[in-house]
Amino acid sequence: xxxxxxxxxxxxxxxxxxxxxxxxxxxxxxxxxxxxxxxxxxxxxxxxxxxxxxxxxxxxxxxxxxxxxxxxxxxxxxxxxxxxxxxxxxxxxxxxxxxxxxxxxxxxxxxxxxxxxxxxxxxxxxxxxxxxxxxxxxxxxxxxxxxxxxxxxxxxxxxxxxxxxxxxxxxxxxxxxxxxxxxxxxxxxxxxxxxxxxxxxxxxxxxxxxxxxxxxxxxxxxxxxxxxxxxxxxxxxxxxxxxxxxxxxxxxxxxxxxxxxxxxxxxxxxxxxxxxxxxxxxxxx
Amino acid sequence: xxxxxxxxxxxxxxxxxxxxxxxxxxxxxxxxxxxxxxxxxxxxxxxxxxxxxxxxxxxxxxxxxxxxxxxxxxxxxxxxxxxxxxxxxxxxxxxxxxxxxxxxxxxxxxxxxxxxxxxxxxxxxxxxxxxxxxxxxxxxxxxxxxxx
Numbered sequence: 001x002x003x004x005x006x007x008x009x010x011x012x013x014x015x016x017x018x019x020x021x022x023x024x025x026x027x028x029x030x031x032x033x034x035x036x037x038x039x040x041x042x043x044x045x046x047x048x049x050x051x052x053x054x055x056x057x058x059x060x061x062x063x064x065x066x067x068x069x070x071x072x073x074x075x076x077x078x079x080x081x082x083x084x085x086x087x088x089x090x091x092x093x094x095x096x097x098x099x100x101x102x103x104x105x106x107x108x109x110x111x112x113x114x115x116x117x118x119x120x121x122x123x124x125x126x127x128x129x130x131x132x133x134x135x136x137x138x139x140x141x142x143x144x145x146x147x148x149x150x151x152x153x154x155x156x157x158x159x160x161x162x163x164x165x166x167x168x169x170x171x172x173x174x175x176x177x178x179x180x181x182x183x184x185x186x187x188x189x190x191x192x193x194x195x196x197x198x199x200x201x202x203x204x205x206x207x208x209x210x211x212x213x214x215x216x217x218x219x220x221x222x223x224x225x226x227x228x229x230x231x232x233x234x235x236x237x238x239x240x241x242x243x244x245x246x247x248x249x250x251x252x253x254x255x256x257x258x259x260x261x262x263x264x265x266x267x268x269x270x271x272x273x274x275x276x277x278x279x280x281x282x283x284x285x
Numbered sequence: 286x287x288x289x290x291x292x293x294x295x296x297x298x299x300x301x302x303x304x305x306x307x308x309x310x311x312x313x314x315x316x317x318x319x320x321x322x323x324x325x326x327x328x329x330x331x332x333x334x335x336x337x338x339x340x341x342x343x344x345x346x347x348x349x350x351x352x353x354x355x356x357x358x359x360x361x362x363x364x365x366x367x368x369x370x371x372x373x374x375x376x377x378x379x380x381x382x383x384x385x386x387x388x389x390x391x392x393x394x395x396x397x398x399x400x401x402x403x404x405x406x407x408x409x410x411x412x413x414x415x416x417x418x419x420x421x422x423x424x425x426x427x428x429x430x431x432x433x
Contacts, residue, residue: 028405029398038405046405054404058411063329064397071322074315129407205315257312 005244039146057124073200082241112195334394
């Protein structure tokens with residue numbers, strides 16, 4: 001898995017090709033597992049969050065959409081965010097731009113659940129899809145992948161200029177700017193789909209294992225993680241997108257719940273920041 | 286001493302039991318969730334139907350009243366009073382039984398995949414009485430984009 005972790009960007013690009021519907025099948029009756037607006041001219045599947053929000057507005061329980069999310073979440077947890085999501089891929093690419101980066105506090109991740117419960121479920125259920133806080137009316141993925149391309153397409157076809165709403169463009173602009181100064185701001189702060197998948201990190205078949213007997217408390221895994229997770233403290237943290245960068249350390253590995261587990265990890269963060277672990281056999285960087 | 290050994294054995298068995306329980310939960314919980322997700326997916330795609338009011342074109346026997354032709358002889362004043370005489374009133378319209386395409390609202394069971402497709406373009410609306418209605422005629426393309 002270590003060689004795959006080094007090529008994560010290629011896997012993300014391969015998934016992007018799938019979501020962009022190369023065969024022009026337009027299977028919008030199938031709910032996909034990633035954050036990709038179905039109004040995108042190249043969308044292969046329906047966006048699960050859009051389906052959840054619209055079904056909530058219709059007062060219908062979304063069996064098919066939830067079934068997809070629960071099945072995939074139970075299988076791989078938040079790995080969908082780290083390996084398949086096109087919006088996350090875009091943020092990872094922006095993360096490679098050499099700008100000063102700051103880490104968001106851990107508690108900021110709870111805002112995702114507020115967005116999920118509020119804007120995806122409660123607002124549509126109570127006030128319908130016409131409400132200003134209906135999630136799709138503010139979604140940055142919808143603005144970037146659907147509204148803007150369709151605005152351009154309609155203008156070129158002579159159908160007039162129909163600009164997206166100001167609120168939608170403001171949210172998109174804020175996400176695009178924030179991407180330059182922190183890693184995956186949308187995923188960390190506001191993504192409702194990430195909020196759903198993060199619940200499965202502790203209850204998925206795929207699991208990250210931490211070998212406390214192998215760990216030398218050097219803190220390198222903390223430096224390797226770009227998303228503010230402390231692998232040596234809580235390796236299946238809900239904020240972890242399972243990018244597997246930390247598996248470059250031999251103490252951390254990927255496995256399944258069916259394989260024997262190593263001894264439990266020590267509680268609390270291990271010694272960090274010493275930077276003296278130069279044992280290249282222990283940590284292959 | 287025997288009591289001490291017994292307490293150690295009980296503690297060992299309890300610890301072993303707790304470890305087995307923990308391991309079992311670690312396997313059971315994700316497996317159960319996976320099965321539940323697959324079941325929900327199968328149910329939503331294959332079993333579940335939601336009644337939706339849909340406008341369909343049906344062929345029905347209907348009666349139309351034919352208008353008299355515009356150039357019927359009475360218009361020219363060429364009736365029994367001869368040319369130049371007063372124009373006769375047109376004959377009453379004659380009913381004619383024909384088959385015509387008529388728009389009719391029917392409550393059709395709609396599968397969830399179709400509902401998923403319709404909500405992506407705002408093709409389904411919930412009415413005040415709680416029923417659902419398709420916002421376009423069945424068989425037509427429907428709206429092209431999500432209304433948001």
